[in-house]
C-alpha cells in the first residue's frame with residue numbers, strides 16, 4: 025500500500041531525460057534550435073584544449089547522430105587562425121577556461137561571466153550567448169573550469185538529448201528526436217560533492233576476464249577506453265584497474281596514456297602502492313615483497329612506478345600490505361611508518377617536491393586499520409580511506425579529531441566481494457537504500473575526498489554503480505531518506521522512458537530489498553521456513569510477482585529497449601526467482617521425502633527444472649545482441665559450501681521416497697509438531713491453519729475430517745490419488761469466533777484417511793482486547809511490528825525519527841536524523857511508542873531487528889533503549905566495541921543475515937501496554953520489533969506483522 029502510494033506521487037514529478045540535472049535541453053521549444061531546423065549543427069572546439077575535451081566533443085557529435093541521425097560538424101577554432109566563417113547555423117561552443125582562446129575571449133569581452141566556476145574543481149557553465157563570434161547570431165556555450173569540467177559539460181548535453189551513460193555498457197536505447205532545442209538558461213554546476221569518485225574492477229574472474237579475453241584479447245586499452253568513457257559519462261573520475269592477473273601499466277602501455285588523455289585519474293587497489301600492480305612484483309622486483317628483508321629493492325621498484333606515472337594524473341595508493349591481498353607477517357607500526365615516509369620521499373623526488381600537490385591515499389583496509397588503532401598516523405597530506413567490512417557496513421568514519429586533516433578522508437566500499445563469510449559476485453545484491461544510509465553517513469561525517477567502490481565485473485551492477493556515483497557527484501540532492509526512490513524514478517525515466525518509469529522503479533526497489541535479505545551465495549534450502557508463517561511460499565511469491573511484473577514491462581517496451589531492460593531489470597528478477605524456486609522446492613522435496621510423501625518427487629522435479637532454468641537464463645544473457653555479453657554470467661553461484669565459490673554450480677541434494685504401495689496416508693501439520701498440535705489461532709492472527717494429508721503410496725485413499733462445529737475445515741472430505749486428485753491435500757482450518765467458546769480452549773479434529781486416523785489439536789484463544797484499545801495485538805504468543813507503524817514519535821531540539829523506505833527485510837527502517845546529531849539520552853530524547861495488547865503474563869523477550877551497521881565512531885557505540893510502560897529503559901548496545909582492524913563477534917551472523925538481532929527481557933502482564941523505543945545514536949536503524957510472549961516460531965524474517973486494531 026505505502027509503496028504504491030509513494031510511486032503514484034513520484035509519477036507526477038515532471039522528469040527530464042537526465043538524472044538529477046538542471047534541464048538545458050528541450051525537444052519542443054527553447055532559445056536556440058540545435059537540431060531539426062534543416063541546417064547542419066556545428067560544434068566548435070579548440071585544438072589548444074585538452075585532448076580529452078576534444079574527444080568528448082567527438083562523442084557529443086556521435087550522440088547527436090544517435091538521437092537525430094545527424095552528427096555534428098566539428099571545427100577546431102583558435103582565434104589566432106580564425107576561420108573567416110566558422111559557422112552560421114546552430115552552434116555549440118565548448119572549451120576550457122585558460123585553454124580555449126575562444127572561451128577566454130568570450131570572458132574578456134564580457135559575453136560570459138564565469139566567476140562562479142573559475143578555479144573550481146570540475147565545474148562548468150552552459151548558457152546561450154548572443155553573437156559569440158562575428159557572423160554567428162547565437163550559440164550554446166559550455167565553459168569548463170578545468171578539463172573534466174568541460175567534459176562533464178559536454179556529457180550533460182549528451183545525457184539530456186537522450187544518450188544514457190549506459191548506452192553501450194548496458195545497451196540503453198536512445199529515443200529518436202526530430203528537434204532539439206537549447207533552453208535559454210544559464211547553468212553553473214560543480215564542484216562535485218566528493219572530489220575523487222570511482223570504481224574498482226575486481227574479482228574479475230571468470231565473468232569479466234572471460235568476456236574481455238573473447239572481445240579484446242586482454243585488459244588492453246581497447247577494453248579500457250570503454251570504461252573511461254562510461255566513468256566520465258557517469259561524472260566519475262577515478263579508477264582502480266583489474267589486478268587479479270593483470271598489470272594495467274604493462275599489459276598495454278597505452279592504458280595509462282589513454283586514461284590520462286580521457287581524463288581519468290588512475291589509482292591502484294589498496295594493496296598496490298605507487299601504481300605498481302601485484303603481478304609486477306614477481307616480474308620486475310628482485311627479492312620478496314617484504315620491507316623488513318628487502319627494503320632497498322622495494323624502494324627501487326616503487327621509485328620506478330612513480331617515475332613511470334609522472335606524466336599522468338594519478339591518485340597514489342600509499343602504505344603496504346603483505347603478498348597479494350593479505351596482511352604482511354613482518355610489517356609493524358614502526359616499519360609501516362618508515363614505508364610511508366620512504367614513499368613520500370620517492371614522490372617528492374620524482375613527482376613534485378610539494379607533497380600537498382600530489383594526491384595520495386592510505387586505505388585502512390582490514391589489518392591496516394590495526395596499525396592505525398595502535399597509533400600509526402599518516403602525514404596530513406595523505407587522505408585516509410576508511411573501509412567498509414566488505415559487505416557495505418562502514419567500519420569507521422572520521423571522528424571529530426580527524427576531520428581537520430588537510431587531505432581529508434574517503435571511503436572504500438563494496439558491491440562485490442571475494443572472501444568470508446562468503447563471496448558475492450554473481451548478480452546484483454545491493455539495496456540502494458542501504459547504500460544511501462551508509463554513504464550519507466560517510467558524507468555527513470566529512471568523508472568527502474574519495475569514494476571508491478568495488479564493482480566486481482562491473483556489468484551486473486549497473487544500477488548500484490549509477491546510484492553510488494550520482495550521490496558522490498551531488499550529495500545535495502540525496503540528503504533525504506526517500507531520495508533513493510526519487511533517484512530510482514529518475515533513473516528509470518532516463519533508461520526506459522516515463523511510460524514505464526514508475527513500474528520499473530517499483531520493481532527495482534523491491535528487488536533491492538528482497539536481494540538484500542541474504543546474498544544468493546548464502547542461500548540454501550534451509551533459510552526460509554516451509555513450516556512456519558508460510559514464509560517460504562510468501563517469499564517465493566514475492567519473487568514470482570516481481571519476475572512477472574518485470575516480464576510484463578519488458579514485453580511492453582520497443583524491441584530496441586528490451587535488451588537493456590533484460591540486462592538491468594528482468595534478468596536479475598528472473599534469476600533470483602529461479603534460485604528461490606530451486607531452494608524452496610528442494611526444501612519441500614527434502615521434508616516431504618523424509619515423510620515418505622509421493623509428492624516429494626514433483627517438488628524434486630521442480631527443483632531440477634529450476635536448476636536447468638538457471639543455466640538456460642545465463643545462456644539467454646550470453647546470446648543477447650549476437651553474443652555481446654557472452655561470459656558475463658559465467659560466475660558459479662549454486663552449491664557453495666564455504667566462503668569460496670564452487671567450481672561448478674552444484675544441484676542441492678534431492679530425495680525420492682522409496683516406491684511404496686502399501687503404506688497408509690500420512691498427516692503433517694503447520695508448525696511441524698509431531699504430536700499434531702497446531703499453532704494457536706486467535707481473532708487477531710492468521711485466519712487459518714493448515715493440515716497436509718498426503719499419500720505415501722500409489723494407491724488412492726478417501727479422507728474425511730470430523731471437528732467441533734465451530735471449526736471450519738476446507739475441504740472436509742476428499743480423495744488422494746483418485747483420478748483427478750492430487751497426492752496431497754492441504755486442509756485449511758479456521759474458527760467461527762462467534763460460535764466458539766470464549767477464552768482459551770483446544771478443539772480436537774479427527775482426520776481419517778484410508779486406514780490412518782490422527783487427532784489434530786487446534787488450540788485457540790477467543791479473547792477480545794479491551795474496548796477502546798488501538799494498537800498491535802498478540803496472537804500465537806507473539807507481537808510483530810514494523811517500526812514505521814509507531815503510535816507516536818517524539819522529537820528533540822537536536823533529532824527526530826525518519827523512515828528509510830524499503831531499508832529492511834520486510835518494509836522499511838526507522839532511524840534518527842540528522843546523522844550529525846549528538847548522542848540522544850532517554851527518556852527525554854526522541855521516542856517511538858507502540859500500543860500493544862497482550863493476553864499472556866510472562867517475561868517477554870523483545871527482539872529488535874536492526875541494520876547490520878557497525879560502530880563507525882568507537883566512542884559512540886550503536887545503542888538503543890527499550891521499556892514497557894513506565895519501567896526504567898533497558899539499554900541495548902548491540903554491536904560489541906572492537907579495535908579497528910578486527911570485527912565484532914556478532915559480525916558473521918549479522919553479515920550472513922544482512923541484519924542484526926538483539927533481545928532484551930521485560931515483565932509483561934495481560935492487557936494493554938505501551939512499548940517505548942529510543943535510538944540513542946544516529947546510525948541505529950530499526951527494521952522490525954518482535955515481542956515474544958512464548959510463541960515465537962523459527963523463521964528467517966520473523967513473524968509477519970501483527971494485526972493492528
Ligand SMILES: *[C@@H]1O[C@H](CO)[C@@H](O)[C@H](O)[C@H]1NC(C)=O
Nearest residue numbers: 376377378379380381382383
Ligand atoms: C603546495 O601545493 C598546494 C596544493 O596544490 C598549494 O596549495 C600550496 O600553495 C603549494 N605550496 C607551495 C609552497 O608551493
Ligand SMILES: *[C@@H]1O[C@H](CO)[C@@H](O)[C@H](O)[C@H]1NC(C)=O
Nearest residue numbers: 683684685686721722723724
Ligand atoms: C502401484 O505400484 C506397484 C509397484 O510398482 C504396481 O505394481 C501397481 O500396479 C501400482 N498401482 C497403481 C494403481 O498404479
